[in-house]
Amino acid sequence: MWRYLIRRLLELIPTLFGVSIAVFLFIHAIPGDPARLAAGQDATLADVEAMRVRLGLNHGLPVQYLYFLKNAVHGDFGLSYRQQVPVLVVVRQHFMPTLLLSLSAIALAFGFGLLSGVMAATRRNSWLDLTVTAASATGISVPSFFLGILLIYLFAVTLHWFPVTGSTSVRGLVLPAVSLALAPLATIARFVRSSFLEVAGEDFVRTATAKGLAYAAVTYKHALRNALIPVVTMTGLQFGFLLGGAVVIETVFNYTGLGWLLIQSIGFRDYPVLQVLLLLFAMEFMLVNLLVDLTYGALDPRIRYG
């Protein structure tokens, strides 16, 4: 297990390097002079040159990259162009709302996805199964921001149950979390259904039934446990995509998390903040994928880490 963990962590390193190079080059790919952008609009030519030296932009790209790495390891990503405070300070302020939002959304998606998937599979071809299947096909196709707008109209504008937008309170969390949860919920429900049906046809399930175990024991202990393994992978992947989806939903609800900050930073051309956000999202995504692989073993003792 430990050897496997270490090997997987080592394997992440080249990708992480690649991502850091991509993110580093990102700021150079933007049209315009980064020194001029950093110095601000009213800067004189001398200010711009001073900024160029201060940011190390007078060196060649490989040297600049090494500086970028060295500073990054120390948590120094420079100053936000817009607020003139360290980027990490800006990013930290918006971290918790996004964490809260994405965790609630994935919890909703996993819980209800699992429930409806199992219900559909155990009553195959019933009206319930058809409803779940149709609803999940629709759920995957409806854009999250459209659902968000519909929910705002129904529950905030018309019924006044929830604040319209711009709240990070618990009540303000409900509508964005539901909007964000829909697509992964539908995907998980669909996946649980097919995974469950596949497992239900296997020999050990027939054996369990044949030896006289109760239906519930067969369904929930034997079949479900085995059907869950691919579902965990799927949920992990969905969590990764959800981080991307948060960008849109946070904008719809004016929910001031990292995704909202990302769109604001594009609007204000605050490239250092943008750079760190891209790096952060990519690292989170890679970490989630690693965790997913590790959860495998906990659910299926047959999988050994060599």
Next chain:
Amino acid sequence: MASAASAATAAPLKERHGRDLWRRFRRHRSGMVGFTLTVVFVLMAVFGRMLSPYQPAQADYLHVNAGISAAHWLGTDNYGRDILSRTLTGARYSLGIGVLATGFSSLIGSLWGLLAGYLGGWFDALSGRLIDILLAFPGLLLAIGIIAIAGPGFRNVIIATTIFGIPIFARLVRGSALAVRERAYIEASQALAAGPPRIMFLHVLPNILAPILVYITLRIGTVILIAASLSFLGLGVQPPTPEWGAMLSEAQLYLAIDPLMAIAPGVAISLAVLGFNLLGDGLRDVLDPRIR
């Protein structure tokens, strides 16, 4: 694999195989729903502009945010523009981006994956890393990053969504090519001294077309969603162009007084994406039940 049989047999058999696939597909209920929806939206993209009762950009300040009427079946927006005409015209932008970007990314990605899978060695190792890096940015973020560099607009949305799709096709095709490479008929053509290009394009590619086709169909739906999201965020096609995502973003400001402004483009996006998704699922079930 279904198409493996077709490629290996003579032309008349191939035709019969095609008819057989169509017969099986026709019995696939949700697949046919998807097929019908897709046809409707393709027709809308081609003829929507002609069918529109009004010019999509034609403002009428005397009838702003008017509800449903005989003159305006879906009402008018905040500039008094006919919502039905804008929704009909919008199909060409969403479908255009979906089809073009998916076409480009499947072409480039398939070529890349084919090379990596067939050649192997350092090229495969290097390209595997590159794919990992591109796929490390979750969901929309790669597209958003590209737009941040290139700026918004119709053409740049196509570029961003194309790049976003390339690694996905490259990975899929590489995997399939690896599996096909071990087959006996590839060994046979190698024995007949066929060069790598001939083997890749005449023997490997035809045998992995089924999963590629399924992915293309499903991918068009995803790209339509992503392009609409980008436009909604103000990073894609810009107003006053009647692109559905852009229309939704304008509609959000008038939600309290005119929900129809949001409902028309929102339903259009949902149905278009649903169509391609159901069609893709149906194709997958018919062509090869093993592809997941």
